[in-house]
Amino acid sequence: xxxxxxxxxxxxxxxxxxxxxxxxxxxxxxxxxxxxxxxxxxxxxxxxxxxxxxxxxxxxxxxxxxxxxxxxxxxxxxxxxxxxxxxxxxxxxxxxxxxxxxxxxxxxxxxxxxxxxxxxxxxxxxxxxxxxxxxxxxxxxxxxxxxxxxxxxxxxxxxxxxxxxxxxxxxxxxxxxxxxxxxx
Amino acid sequence: xxxxxxxxxxxxxxxxxxxxxxxxxxxxxxxxxxxxxxxxxxxxxxxxxxxxxxxxxxxxxxxxxxxxxxxxxxxxxxxxxxxxxxxxxxxxxxxxxxxxxxxxxxxxxxxxxxxxxxxxxxxxxxxxxxxxxxxxxxxxxxxxxxxxxxxxxxxxxxxxxxxxxxxxxxxxxxxxxxxxxxxx
Numbered sequence: 001x002x003x004x005x006x007x008x009x010x011x012x013x014x015x016x017x018x019x020x021x022x023x024x025x026x027x028x029x030x031x032x033x034x035x036x037x038x039x040x041x042x043x044x045x046x047x048x049x050x051x052x053x054x055x056x057x058x059x060x061x062x063x064x065x066x067x068x069x070x071x072x073x074x075x076x077x078x079x080x081x082x083x084x085x086x087x088x089x090x091x092x093x094x095x096x097x098x099x100x101x102x103x104x105x106x107x108x109x110x111x112x113x114x115x116x117x118x119x120x121x122x123x124x125x126x127x128x129x130x131x132x133x134x135x136x137x138x139x140x141x142x143x144x145x146x147x148x149x150x151x152x153x154x155x156x157x158x159x160x161x162x163x164x165x166x167x168x169x170x171x172x173x174x175x176x177x178x179x180x181x182x183x184x
Numbered sequence: 185x186x187x188x189x190x191x192x193x194x195x196x197x198x199x200x201x202x203x204x205x206x207x208x209x210x211x212x213x214x215x216x217x218x219x220x221x222x223x224x225x226x227x228x229x230x231x232x233x234x235x236x237x238x239x240x241x242x243x244x245x246x247x248x249x250x251x252x253x254x255x256x257x258x259x260x261x262x263x264x265x266x267x268x269x270x271x272x273x274x275x276x277x278x279x280x281x282x283x284x285x286x287x288x289x290x291x292x293x294x295x296x297x298x299x300x301x302x303x304x305x306x307x308x309x310x311x312x313x314x315x316x317x318x319x320x321x322x323x324x325x326x327x328x329x330x331x332x333x334x335x336x337x338x339x340x341x342x343x344x345x346x347x348x349x350x351x352x353x354x355x356x357x358x359x360x361x362x363x364x365x366x367x368x
Contacts, residue, residue, distance in 0.1 A: 012199075013358075013360070014336060014337045014339075015200070015337070016199070138197075142326075142358070144343070144344040144346045145341075145343060145344060145366060146338045146341065146342045146366075147341055147366070148341055149339070152198060153198045153199070154197070155332040155333070157329075157330065157332055160328040160330070162354055162356055165349070165357075166349055166351070167348075167350070170345075172346055172356065172358040174197075174326070174356040176197070176328060182210060182329060182331070
């Protein structure tokens with residue numbers, strides 16, 4: 001049995017994962033209840049065996065760690081999908097790749113085994129996995145905010161299936177299976 | 185005691201209330217459970233004493249009724265905010281107005297009394313009520329769909345407070361209080 005490829009992200013109610021200047025300031029004013037079993041990020045992370053991200057999210061993590069002095073927070077290997085050549089690996093198991101997501105997915109499956117594969121973001125990278133039929137689930141923590149503009153959650157026409165929905169702290173949380181392209 | 189002004193709408197997970205050609209086809213494939221008490225539209229409507237909509241939603245209702253042959257479905261008076269002069273009233277209590285939302289809100293309060301005032305849409309009209317500090321709540325039924333592009337749910341930067349969240353049929357449903365502009 002193999003794990004699932006899951007796009008797990010926070011979003012605003014109007015579908016933005018970051019504001020137009022890539023800020024997440026709107027997000028960190030919102031509380032999540034660590035003891036709440038519903039779509040709890042702290043319970044999700046230990047089940048993750050491989051991760052993939054675009055350059056923007058990677059740089060956000062890098063800058064956040066530089067600012068706070070926190071150590072690299074992940075044990076699972078991370079693939080960074082980017083054409084940029086100026087980025088430094090922040091850990092031994094960080095790999096820079098570009099192009100087709102399918103060989104990246106294969107490498108992630110091999111690394112993760114029966115654990116899950118986390119698509120950190122951004123939205124277009126998650127869309128590339130969906131285009132290839134390789135995105136199994138979307139888990140969203142919807143912050144009690146609208147931004148009106150910013151980085152889109154998932155710029156694709158997709159049919160989903162709601163698996164779970166509820167509340168965790170300030171967030172409306174939902175888990176979806178990705179069924180495929182939206183017809184029509 | 186007066187009712188509340190509520191923007192009650194369906195949206196995609198990525199924050200669109202209609203696709204780029206104003207189609208709602210993606211919406212009508214989704215099921216809502218009429219017996220589910222959570223944010224049930226059929227339980228919301230009888231509590232509505234006044235309604236307001238933009239021209240796009242009004243024309244959508246008009247065309248839908250023309251296609252299906254259904255009678256005008258509302259008893260509460262409806263204000264249509266538009267600069268267009270070519271629209272016909274579909275019922276005796278349909279009034280065309282334009283300009284500032286504040287006098288419209290006043291007229292709606294007078295008509296609705298202790299019942300609620302429903303902002304049908306679109307997103308910018310709901311935003312104009314929010315700009316004037318006159319939007320009390322947002323109730324969203326989030327369809328299990330992404331569109332990637334279309335008519336935005338609410339093109340504003342707003343701080344909300346989650347009041348209720350859960351599932352109704354295929355929808356993740358949530359109710360928010362509007363707290364004001366998002367700082368920063």
